[in-house]
Amino acid sequence: MSTQTQGKAVITGASSGIGFTYADRLAQRGFDLILVARDQARLEALATDLRARHAVQVEVVKADLTQPDDVSALEQRLRSDASITLLLNNAGVASSTPLAEADLNEVDRLIQLNVIALTHLASAAAAGFAARGNGTIINIASVVPMLPERFNAVYTASKAYVLSLTQSLAAELGDKGVRVQAVMPGATRTEIWERAGMDINAFPPEMVMDVDEMVDAALAGFDQRELVTIPSLPDAADWQAFTQARLALGPNLSLQHAAQRYKTADA
Numbered sequence: 001m002s003t004q005t006q007g008k009a010v011i012t013g014a015s016s017g018i019g020f021t022y023a024d025r026l027a028q029r030g031f032d033l034i035l036v037a038r039d040q041a042r043l044e045a046l047a048t049d050l051r052a053r054h055a056v057q058v059e060v061v062k063a064d065l066t067q068p069d070d071v072s073a074l075e076q077r078l079r080s081d082a083s084i085t086l087l088l089n090n091a092g093v094a095s096s097t098p099l100a101e102a103d104l105n106e107v108d109r110l111i112q113l114n115v116i117a118l119t120h121l122a123s124a125a126a127a128g129f130a131a132r133g134n135g136t137i138i139n140i141a142s143v144v145p146m147l148p149e150r151f152n153a154v155y156t157a158s159k160a161y162v163l164s165l166t167q168s169l170a171a172e173l174g175d176k177g178v179r180v181q182a183v184m185p186g187a188t189r190t191e192i193w194e195r196a197g198m199d200i201n202a203f204p205p206e207m208v209m210d211v212d213e214m215v216d217a218a219l220a221g222f223d224q225r226e227l228v229t230i231p232s233l234p235d236a237a238d239w240q241a242f243t244q245a246r247l248a249l250g251p252n253l254s255l256q257h258a259a260q261r262y263k264t265a266d267a
Contacts, residue, residue: 007085008057010034010078012065012121015042017190018140019090021215027054031086036061036074065091065117066109078124086136087125089118092158094192099153107154114158119165126173133177138222139166141182143230163228170227183218184230185209 009026013019015037023033027050035043040062047058063070078084092114095106122137129135144151145160166182173180187208189200200208214231221229226236233239252259 006030008032008034008081008083009086009088010036010074010084010121010125011088011090012036012074012117013091014046015039017192017211018185018188018215019088020046021211022088022090023050024054025215025219026086026088027056027058030056032057032059032083034059034061034077034084036063036065037091038062038064066112071117071120075120075124078121079128081128082132084125084128085134087121087138089121089137089139089162091117092140092192093195094198095152095155096198097152102154110154110158114155115161118162122165122169126169126178129178130173130176135177136179136181136222137166137169138181138183138218141166141184143184143186143232146184167227179222179225181218181222181226182228183221184228185214185218186230186232188214 006029009031011019011023011026011033014023014033014035016039019035019037023035023046027033033047033050033056035047035058037043040060043060043062047060050056050058061074063074065071065074078087093110095102095110097103097106099107118139122139125135125137129137139162141162142156142159144156145163148156148160163182163184166180170180187200187203189208189210194200209232217231218229221231228239230239
């Protein structure tokens with residue numbers, strides 16, 4: 001990420017984990033910060049530390065992005081504040097409960113945070129950045145959409161949405177001076193696991209990445225101008241082959257007639 005993108009970075013879910021680490025790394029790169037989360041005490045402590053270590057301006061915004069009014073206030077800021085040049089859509093929750101057994105109020109909360117709030121903020125940032133001809137949107141997705149059969153249905157679907165949204169948004173904004181990136185971490189050592197009732201230590205240690213390494217890899221991917229960054233993937237050619245195979249389906253995804261294998265003998 002070059003110094004040309006400096007300005008203010010809005011980071012959601014900034015009080016811990018991935019958002020917390022991005023705050024440090026973006027401050028190192030010279031960004032002033034707007035830190036958004038529910039835990040104001042944690043945000044204030046982080047802000048004090050970042051101001052002292054990096055000599056940047058840091059603003060704290062206490063907000064619960066499952067609440068439409070809090071989302072709306074942040075949307076307005078993203079649309080109107082010309083000093084904002086980067087949005088990190090990081091706030092999210094996980095779930096380990098099968099859908100048939102889930103508390104649907106918790107399901108709704110997950111969708112509100114992982115999908116609806118993220119979409120509203122991305123829309124507002126896209127509008128503001130496109131109007132100004134400059135800006136960056138980074139959406140934190142996950143590798144789980146690549147193996148949906150192995151993970152919780154709603155969480156996996158929410159992260160598949162984030163990936164698809166990012167890919168489509170990149171196409172929409174490609175000629176407007178706006179950069180977009182989806183980051184797809186694997187298992188990362190953060191508090192999200194405990195909050196979802198899962199034990200990260202139950203995973204084989206070789207599958208779990210420390211958050212500092214994950215964020216540094218994600219930023220390296222951004223510097224390499226990747227649209228999609230999978231920090232643990234050894235060979236970028238594997239993702240490129242996956243993308244090419246998907247795009248190769250394009251000519252046959254919408255045709256006038258059904259494929260021959262779906263036709264009955266007397267059709």
